[in-house]
Amino acid sequence: xxxxxxxxxxxxxxxxxxxxxxxxxxxxxxxxxxxxxxxxxxxxxxxxxxxxxxxxxxxxxxxxxxxxxxxxxxxxxxxxxxxxxxxxxxxxxxxxxxxxxxxxxxxxxxxxxxxxxxxxxxxxxxxxxxxxxxxxxxxxxxxxxxxxxxxxxxxxxxxxxxxxxxxxxxxxxxxxxxxxxxxxxxxxxxxx
Numbered sequence: 181x182x183x184x185x186x187x188x189x190x191x192x193x194x195x196x197x198x199x200x201x202x203x204x205x206x207x208x209x210x211x212x213x214x215x216x217x218x219x220x221x222x223x224x225x226x227x228x229x230x231x232x233x234x235x236x237x238x239x240x241x242x243x244x245x246x247x248x249x250x251x252x253x254x255x256x257x258x259x260x261x262x263x264x265x266x267x268x269x270x271x272x273x274x275x276x277x278x279x280x281x282x283x284x285x286x287x288x289x290x291x292x293x294x295x296x297x298x299x300x301x302x303x304x305x306x307x308x309x310x311x312x313x314x315x316x317x318x319x320x321x322x323x324x325x326x327x328x329x330x331x332x333x334x335x336x337x338x339x340x341x342x343x344x345x346x347x348x349x350x351x352x353x354x355x356x357x358x359x360x361x362x363x364x365x366x367x368x369x370x371x372x
Contacts, residue, residue: 181228182220186212190229194249195238198332199349202245203285205337216240216247243355245284245348268331268353271324274306283354286346287337290321 184190190212193200202217204210218225226247230240239250275282277300278293297304297317304317311320325344328334333353337345 181231182223183228183232184215184220184225186215187229187232190216191233191238193332194240194247197249198330199243199347199352200247201284201332201347201349203345203348205335205345209332213245213247243349244351246352248349248352265356267327269357270306270310271328272353272357274303274310274324277303277306282346284346284348284350288344288346289342290318290325290344291342293321294318 189208190200193209193212200209200213200216202210202213204213216226216229220228226240226242233240233249237251241248241250272282278296279286279288282288294317297307307317307320310324311317312323315323325334329336329344332347333350334344334346337343
């Protein structure tokens with residue numbers, strides 16, 4: 181089994197809970213995506229890397245245009261992951277309220293969001309629910325964008341203009357939300 185020479189670089193990113201997306205503007209990340217998704221001497225890199233990382237209890241997973249690690253979780257780790265997912269769900273709800281087409285490949289700037297907040301009461305309310313201790317809207321938005329950047333769901337594409345790009349890994353959150361199934365019994369118990 182041959183593994184690519186970039187295996188350490190792949191591990192360094194994925195072991196932090198980040199994603200490697202096909203549409204990253206960061207050349208290193210997009211090159212790593214292509215490395216995982218290619219072959220060496222007729223051998224499938226993804227298959228070989230999956231076997232290689234499996235030996236150290238990391239499972240290389242393939243999403244729709246992105247890669248990530250999963251692991252068998254302890255109950256405490258699983259609870260932390262669920263808590264993190266709750267935060268992502270609220271952020272996605274806010275961003276989809278900003279623009280329903282907010283998904284992989286979408287480009288935006290924080291200033292566009294702030295302008296729309298002033299015009300859309302629902303968007304403002306959703307941002308306020310994400311606020312910590314009534315912090316200024318700009319600070320809340322910056323914190324949200326930093327979280328999504330750190331988790332490699334978005335990236336700053338142009339520092340000069342402040343333009344961000346939504347990465348293919350964002351589909352992971354969208355898929356997570358779509359898999360949440362609230363039964364009719366529970367749905368009837370939720371106050372409207």
